[in-house]
Amino acid sequence: DAGITQSPRHKVTETGTPVTLRCHQTENHRYMYWYRQDPGHGLRLIHYSYGVKDTDKGEVSDGYSVSRSKTEDFLLTLESATSSQTSVYFCAISQGQGNTIYFGEGSWLTVV
Amino acid sequence: SQQGEEDPQALSIQEGENATMNCSYKTSINNLQWYRQNSGRGLVHLILIRSNEREKHSGRLRVTLDTSKKSSSLLITASRAADTASYFCARVRSGAGSYQLTFGKGTKLSVIP
DSSP states (O other): OOEEEEEEEEEEEEOOOEEEEEEEEEEOEEEEEEEEEETTTTTEEEEEEEETTTEEHHHOOOTEEEEEEETTTEEEESOOOOHHHHHHHHEEESSTTTOOEOOOOOOEEEEE | OOOOOEEEEEEEETTTTTTTEEEEEOOOOEEEEEEEEETTEEEHHHEEEEETTEEEEETTTEEEETTTTTEEEEEEEEEEEOOOOOEEEEESSTTTTTEEEEEEEEHHHHHHH
């Protein structure tokens, strides 16, 4: 298994509260990604990073922000959680362009 | 928008039979990757096939790629109950941005013992 750890794995939070999900990798891969998975939509890219402090938006970035201060950590923040952000969030890593992308085990987030 | 659409959406077969899943996409690719996801778990990488490759094998898995038709297929031979899972194809587009995966919605495979 690729060395990817997501935390927390499960979280229930209230609408309007901030939430941060953490992805930690031990592979020293340059690229890191956050996806969300919802029934009927498959996996959709939220944000990605191509290096320390280098990030960009994906397909569904509204309501999310990210930060990458170290190669090994990529944080996803929901500034003010909404019920539409109830989802399973997956972190992924890759060495570079055109390479295999490996996924973490997921973080289940419920916003009530 | 979703790229890499899988077909069929659901497939039910008997143990020992072969399972074929198809994937279509719309734009040029750098590579196409197949993943398996068991219920409640993360995605497990199965095979990566590059745009200049036509076929790849890994154990009981065979992936083909037809870039002229913008399609790929995943064949699982001699299926087992443990193969029950959702299977996704994801494309990595060519050129700028060739580090992002775009997923289809997956094929849900059920292998009946």
